[in-house]
Amino acid sequence: MYFHQSLAQALRDQGVEDVFGVLGDANLYMFDSFDKLGGRFLSVANEAGGVLAANGYARITGGLGVATVTHGPALTNTVTALVESVKDRTPVLVVAGDTAVEDRENFQNISQRDVVLPTGAGFEQVRAPHTVSEDVAVAVRRAHLERRPIVLNVPIEFQWTEVEHVTSVPRVPARQAVRPDPEAVEEAVGAIASARRPLILAGQGAASDGAREALVRLAERIGAPLATSLRGRDLFRGERFNIGIVGTLSHSIALDTVASADLIVSFGAGLNPWTTAERSVVDSRRIVQVDIDPAALHRFQRADAAVCGDVGEVADAFVALLDEAEVPPTSFASEELATRLAEHREDAYKDLSTEETVDTRTALLRIDREFPRDRALVIDGGRFALSAFRIVHVEHPRNYIHTVNFGSIGLGMGNAIGVARGTDKPTLLLAGDGGFMLGGLAEFNTAVRHGLDIVVFIFNDMAYGAEHIQFRNKDMDPALSTFDWPDLGPVATALGGQGLTVRSLDDLDEVFAAIERRDRPILVDIKIDPDRVQLFES
Incomplete structure (x- = not known):
């Protein structure tokens, strides 16, 4: 067969079913062949959107994501997306065409390795036409095990070379539980046994099957309230002693609880500056840190006891040793705390809606x-997001897709396309007008063309809100941060979806009726006042 057919077959051999991207000279035949082999190529508008x-x-499937681009500017268009995936620690394979080695003067020629490596992504070169199957297998293995994007570089001149396809079987080991070191467990249990006000904090790494139940058992055993990082959000939703997100997004009861704690028992949480609210969560408190990834232990600050192991295994080991030592539970998770949490209301604020705008x-x-409650949730960057992180929930942390690992706006729509393809749940995207115009329009x-079940809510203050408020706070004119966008509802309809505009609370009734009977992607343009954006309970 031809090389382009062999590469397509190699992807199928590795179990790849869906590929996102933009075609060009150096990748079009490969993905025509991929389509003919029963895979699905989903064309996007921009290479960044593909990655x-x-x-x-x-993120939503727990597997490998695959994208493809051609050479030169197509690859440079992916740089921000690559950095985002690196920081997200997501296994992604990017099949990138490259200009011919002998074509030195090709006007799209660039050192593609030198473009990729500064992003933190890995680079794998297809060495020769006859090595393509092994090269694909190595790139896939690296993406899984290194948990970052790997760019597979494919010279254009290989495409029509005849090769004999050699099947490379997948070489990615199945996830296995890691049993903790008994001495590390004993040291951690010693810290827990001496605590009077312990708090359990779970991150994204605690979202594996069975971990929630194990952590709840441990919390009940030691009398500890439960909390999560932003990435572990809603893991304990419904539990009486769940104080919610810890860190810069904490509500007042959570802040009081953390302030009273003398021990943080962290499971699968990075304890980064946001989760720890610039260290205020961990300062003057003892820390027990548990993570299956040894590189996560002591990363941001040194823990008093650190255990490498599967979250559920470690939590159950803690309980067993506490039972053996007959350590009594604390009373930190008290009935008073449960009552305060039960009475806490997210709607305890003064609504600032006007006749023409809606309170975010x-x-x-x-x-x-x-x-619909059983949803996938994608939140783009923007001023609105600080409230969205707190207010809009998911049934399980794996249904939440974080898009601001690099602090960029405009990455939500691209992620939502992949999420919608990877799940049968409706995909809810929350975005600001600036982010949507930058990277989503x-x-x-693309969502329309591929018939994806996506509903987009745009919180539209006709401005870059974070910059607008900085001008206001210094009594400066915010005009440079404002935009005269068109109404996005009619634009969405022109793009083949259904667009709706919300200027009052009554308009929302029509929106949810339309969502219930949707047959295409929906975009809802919610008009908000940039001078009336308040956060949390304020």
């Missing part, structure tokens, strides 16, 4: 209450 879609697909918090509460049509 982001692969990221979202990998009120709209978010309606979305959380009325959008063209890809909304």
Whole structure:
């Protein structure tokens, strides 16, 4: 067969079913062959959108995301998306065509390795036409085990070379539970036994099957309240002593509880500056840290006891040793705390809606209450997001797709496309107007073309809100941060979806009726006042 057919077959041999990307000279025949072999190529509008879609697909499926681009500017367009996936620690394979080695003067020629490596992504070169199957297998293995994007570089001149295909079987080991070292467990249990006010904190790494139940058992055994990082959000939803997100997004009861704690028992949480609210969560408290990844232990600050192991295994080992030592539970998870949590209301604020705009918090509460509960949630960057992180929930942390690992806006729509392809749940995307115009507008049509179940809510203050408020806070004119966007509802309809505009709370009734009977992607343009954006309970 030809090389382009062999590469396509090699992807299928590795179990790849979906590929996102943009075709060009150096990759079009490969993915025509991939399509003919029963795979599905999903064309996107921009190369960055393809890599982001692969990221979202990998996050929601727990597997590998695959994207493809051609050479030169196509690859440089992916740089921000690659950095995002690196910081997200997502296994992504990017099949990138390259200009011919002998074609030195090709006007799209660039050192592609030198473009990729500064992003933190890995680089794998297809060495020769006859090694393509092994090269694909190695790149896939690296993406899984290194948990980052790997760019597979494919010279264009290989495409029509005849080769004999050699099947390379997948070489990615199945996930296995890691049993902790008994001495490390004893040291950690010693710290737990001496605590009077322990708090259990779970991160994204605690979202594996069975971990929640093990952590709840441990919390009940030691009398500890439960909390999560942003990435572990909603893991303990419904539990009486769940104080929610810890860190810069904490509500007042969570802040009080953390302030009273004398020990943080962290499972699968990075304890980064945001989770620890610039160390205020961990300062003057003892730390027990548990993670299956040894590189995560002591990463941001030294823990008093650190255990490398599977979260569920370690939690159960803690309980067994506490039982053996007959250590009594504490009373930190008290009935008083349960009562305070039960009485806590996310809608305890003054609504700032006007005749022409809607309070962001009120709209978010309606979305959380009325959008189908079993959903995938993608939140783009923007000022609105600080409230969205707190107000809009998911059934399980793996259904939440974080898109601001690099602090960039505009990455939500690309991720949502991959998420929608990778799940049968409706995909809810929350975005600001600036982020959507920057990185989402063209890809909304991608969602339409591929018939994806995506509903997009745009919180539209006609400005870059974070910059707007900085101007206001210094009594400066915010005009440079404002935009005269068109109404996005009619634009979404012109792109083939259904667009709706919300200027009042009453308009939201029509929105949720439309969502219930949707047959295509929907975009809801919610008008908000940039001078009336308040956060949390304020």
